[in-house]
Amino acid sequence: DVKVTQSSRYLVKRTGEKVFLECVQDMDHENMFWYRQDPGLGLRLIYFSYDVKMKEKGDIPEGYSVSREKKERFSLILESASTNQTSMYLCASSLIPTGGGKTQYFGPGTRLLVL
């Protein structure tokens, strides 16, 4: 079974803090993704990566950065956390960069509260 793990299930941070969310997948997938999920807005793509050290902006990259130093690990960084970044953060991975029929597998999510 594909396994995508995220470093924390729940996180509470203060405004202005630098926040690191880590994601690890064990299936040698090339593609990894970071989404955030908010009530009424569905899932929105923040960043994705199709290879080590490669990254592409999604729909809402402002206020975030990412790092992919190893194939299995994709980190999301909130440079200076703000209250509007309170959300559920979901990491996903998939086998091939593009193409229909290629499933994305999601981690359990990190619920971040910024005070």
Next chain:
Amino acid sequence: DAKTTQPPSMDCAEGRAANLPCNHSTISGNEYVYWYRQIHSQGPQYIIHGLKNNETNEMASLIITEDRKSSTLILPHATLRDTAVYYCIVRSSNTGNQFYFGTGTSLTVIP
């Protein structure tokens, strides 16, 4: 990607089959139909996907109409653990990389 329409909520008796419908009348020939579900406060879980043939796996069956304008996800023997929000997603091979999750169907399995 084609837009999908799902009923906002459904109930199903435990042990009975749950049939979740999805309309995707604007689907094009290279678009796949995916189903995911999300149990409260967890990440979305992949269930099944298909292009035009019916598909079955250990979790569910996917029935796609001949004209591909609609599909039905079938959970053959619903359990309380199947209570979740179910998302029908249509995605083409030419799409960018993300999945667009709509509002889905909230399925409640009743004892």
